[in-house]
Amino acid sequence: MQRQRTFLMVKPDAVQRGLVGEIICRFEKRGFKMLALKFFTPTRALAEAHYAEHKERPFFGGLCDFLSSGPVCAMVWEGNNVISIARTMMGVTKPELSAPGTIRGDFGIDVGRNVIHGSAVPEDAVREIALWFKPEEVCEWTRTMDKHIYE
Ligand code: IDP
Ligand code: MG
Secondary structure, eight states: OOEEEEEEEEOHHHHHTTOHHHHHHHHHHHTOEEEEEEEEOOOHHHHHHHTGGGTTSTTHHHHHHHHTSSOEEEEEEEEETHHHHHHHHHOOSSGGGSOBTBHHHHHOOSGGGOSEEEOSSHHHHHHHHHHHOOGGGSOOOOOGGGGGTOO
């Protein structure tokens, strides 16, 4: 297993629904470590840069309008294999197909209101962390309970 960082974001729908604490709680309890957190309304330009890979898709405009419509909770989390484990915890892109017990499977119905974003692969994580955070906003810290989480 490889120590990794990922970019996770509670999207505006989930902020409005009061799910920030619930979502943070799941990653904390799983054993991951938060390194950064920012609560603000992203600009349309930031939303477009974040979702640049989808700019030719028909839903791109609506997606960027939605992401920049209200506050999000943008975060950096660290842990062994956090990128793929977080995606598993999130469920699949369409909440209707996400298993109960996953975040999208527990809290979502529509693909355009799917509660949470998480980096898909390591290159995306590096790009997204750099897009949303300055290096000095990412706090490296030693967590004393790590020896109870990792062998
Ligand atoms: P992901 O968030 O699971 O990585 P992506 O395929 O990267 O999914 O799509 C980015 C976001 O775009 C999704 O989380 C979802 O909010 C939105 N999206 C994806 N496909 C559709 C669609 O067919 N209609 C509307 N929105 C979509
Ligand atoms: Mg994606």
